[in-house]
Amino acid sequence: MAVLTRDETDALIAEVLEVYxxxxxxxxxxxxxxxDQSVEQxxxxxxSNRKSLPGVMxxxxxxxxxxxxxxxxxxxxxxxxxxxPVGCGQYSRAGRRNYYVGTTGVDSFGxxxxxxxxxxxxxxxxxxxxxxxxxxxxxxxxxLNKGISVQSECPIGLIGDDIEAVSKKASASFDKPxxxxxxxxxxxxxxxxxxxxxxxxIRDWVLDKRDGQPHESTPYDVAxxxxxxxxxxxxxxxxxxxxxxxxxxxQWSGDGTLAEMxxxxxxxxxxxxxxxxxxxxxxxxxxKYGIPYMEYNFFGPTKIIESLxxxxxxxxxxxxxxxEQVIARYQPMMDEIIAKYRPRLEGKKVMLYVGGLRxxxxxxxxEDLGMEVIGTGYEFGHNDDYDRTIKExxxxxxxxxxxxxxxxxxxxxxxxxxxxxxGIKEKYIFQKMGIPLRQMHSWDYSGPYHGYDGFAIFARDxxxxxxxxxxxxxxxxxxxxSDAENEAIxx
Amino acid sequence: MANIMIRQAEHGGLSFYLxxxxxxxxxxxxxxxxxxxxxxxxxxxxxxxxxxxxxxxPPRLPISLRARRLGAAED
Ligand code: SF4
Numbered sequence: 001m002a003v004l005t006r007d008e009t010d011a012l013i014a015e016v017l018e019v020y021x022x023x024x025x026x027x028x029x030x031x032x033x034x035x036d037q038s039v040e041q042x043x044x045x046x047x048s049n050r051k052s053l054p055g056v057m058x059x060x061x062x063x064x065x066x067x068x069x070x071x072x073x074x075x076x077x078x079x080x081x082x083x084x085p086v087g088c089g090q091y092s093r094a095g096r097r098n099y100y101v102g103t104t105g106v107d108s109f110g111x112x113x114x115x116x117x118x119x120x121x122x123x124x125x126x127x128x129x130x131x132x133x134x135x136x137x138x139x140x141x142x143x144l145n146k147g148i149s150v151q152s153e154c155p156i157g158l159i160g161d162d163i164e165a166v167s168k169k170a171s172a173s174f175d176k177p178x179x180x181x182x183x184x185x186x187x188x189x190x191x192x193x194x195x196x197x198x199x200x201x202i203r204d205w206v207l208d209k210r211d212g213q214p215h216e217s218t219p220y221d222v223a224x225x226x227x228x229x230x231x232x233x234x235x236x237x238x239x240x241x242x243x244x245x246x247x248x249x250x251q252w253s254g255d256g257t258l259a260e261m262x263x264x265x266x267x268x269x270x271x272x273x274x275x276x277x278x279x280x281x282x283x284x285x286x287x288k289y290g291i292p293y294m295e296y297n298f299f300g301p302t303k304i305i306e307s308l309x310x311x312x313x314x315x316x317x318x319x320x321x322x323x324e325q326v327i328a329r330y331q332p333m334m335d336e337i338i339a340k341y342r343p344r345l346e347g348k349k350v351m352l353y354v355g356g357l358r359x360x361x362x363x364x365x366x367e368d369l370g371m372e373v374i375g376t377g378y379e380f381g382h383n384d385d386y387d388r389t390i391k392e393x394x395x396x397x398x399x400x401x402x403x404x405x406x407x408x409x410x411x412x413x414x415x416x417x418x419x420x421x422x423g424i425k426e427k428y429i430f431q432k433m434g435i436p437l438r439q440m441h442s443w444d445y446s447g448p449y450h451g452y453d454g455f456a457i458f459a460r461d462x463x464x465x466x467x468x469x470x471x472x473x474x475x476x477x478x479x480x481x482s483d484a485e486n487e488a489i490x491x
Numbered sequence: 492m493a494n495i496m497i498r499q500a501e502h503g504g505l506s507f508y509l510x511x512x513x514x515x516x517x518x519x520x521x522x523x524x525x526x527x528x529x530x531x532x533x534x535x536x537x538x539x540x541x542x543x544x545x546x547x548x549p550p551r552l553p554i555s556l557r558a559r560r561l562g563a564a565e566d
Contacts, residue, residue, distance in 0.1 A: 041536060283553065286498065287496065287555060
């Protein structure tokens with residue numbers, strides 16, 4: 001049950017849009033919708049993947065963020081050069097908590113920032129020479145790197161540097177892959193195009209490098225695609241797959257390596273978690289190598305069980321059998337968690353605003369705890385994401401695409417959820433309003449949330465956030481006594 | 492002309508994908524659907540229509556093809 005009826009939600013949207021000028025109102029209205037489960041196609045009710053309105057607060061990133069920050073960044077044994085001015089890389093450095101094993105600075109480079117630090121003269125005279133020199137220096141200082149990627153920032157495209165030529169030359173002289181990525185921030189409307197560009201770069205420069213080479217494969221080889229190992233997510237996923245008897249050949253790209261990417265075309269099945277950022281490469285592998293891909297969801301026991309069975313269905317009976325054993329083994333643990341937390345969390349309402357796969361994937365996990373998601377939205381989703389969301393969300397709940405700071409605040413004020421799941425930029429706004437917020441990008445420095453182990457942590461974290469005694473102390477003591485009446489009226 | 496990809500949809504039927512615009516839609520009807528002649532006009536569930544040169548039915552999907560848009564751009 002949603003908090004508001006369909007008409008009320010419609011009225012709410014109209015009311016919130018009231019403050020905008022005519023043109024902006026018309027544009028934003030297309031991005032806000034009341035969910036209707038009977039709609040087959042999201043485009044009939046919501047528009048997505050459009051340029052944000054100038055002047056509103058959006059929390060989108062740029063194509064560079066999508067490529068360097070999301071897709072390429074976590075490949076730990078490669079060095080990713082943020083090519084251009086220093087800021088883009090430095091301010092996003094190590095922000096995504098992609099865990100990895102390795103010795104940073106020796107054989108792994110995940111949390112380090114490499115940049116060509118463009119100055120005025122590089123903009124005026126071009127930065128190709130600098131890039132060539134930089135790659136040479138990297139080779140001298142970090143000889144154990146397995147490859148280099150050149151992640152273009154805005155100026156590279158603007159001044160027309162030829163990073164492809166530099167990369168090819170460097171690649172030939174060091175006999176290592178050097179991958180130029182044309183992910184300048186101004187391309188596209190959000191980080192989403194950056195994912196696409198990064199996927200295409202992997203396709204063109206990495207994926208086919210081991211074609212035709214012998215590979216000891218088993219019938220149970222799979223790859224985890226689109227898991228960035230935030231707080232250890234991919235590990236929590238991998239354990240389950242291995243317990244099922246599958247062999248995980250590659251992890252993309254959390255805790256991943258270049259060799260794993262090159263070996264991926266030899267697997268039997270691609271398991272795709274974040275559809276938004278990695279569907280491109282999965283489609284490519286399906287066509288070129290005939291590897292089917294399957295979207296799965298490892299948030300919360302209901303979805304995990306569903307996904308495990310779906311995965312097992314691709315394999316023989318031995319896997320199916322082991323899959324059931326895995327499910328049975330973890331069931332008591334899940335029952336215990338739900339018995340503990342459900343009574344504490346039952347009926348609580350959540351609003352989400354995140355990116356990638358989470359606006360729809362975590363719904364099941366909340367429902368397992370008896371909580372309800374009453375509003376959700378994607379920063380940079382496309383129609384196909386909303387297609388997949390409509391069925392997951394309750395009727396007459398709110399959907400918002402690329403929601404602006406103002407709109408989200410107003411929606412939260414009106415719908416009064418018990419908790420908001422969004423990012424750091426929203427966290428303190430809502431907490432000051434007295435609403436607990438869990439960061440659903442970085443798991444609020446906790447995690448993992450994937451898999452059975454992750455669900456235990458997820459449940460605990462949600463309980464911690466809601467049960468925090470601070471929420472009873474939102475009114476300062478001096479106001480409590482004198483203004484108790486006013487308080488009651490205002491509330 | 493645009494590059495498109497046609498794949499087997501999870502629950503039967505065909506799905507259409509236009510990488511350039513990241514557009515995914517299901518194919519409602521295909522003009523020719525015999526082993527020797529496959530293709531022609533594709534009607535999509537989003538209201539759009541595309542034309543692919545008829546070919547022999549591909550032995551394996553997905554397949555990337557060149558397609559021409561019929562009618563106005565849908566979104
Ligand atoms: S938009 Fe351009 S300048 Fe800004 S962070 Fe992205 S790449 Fe850097």
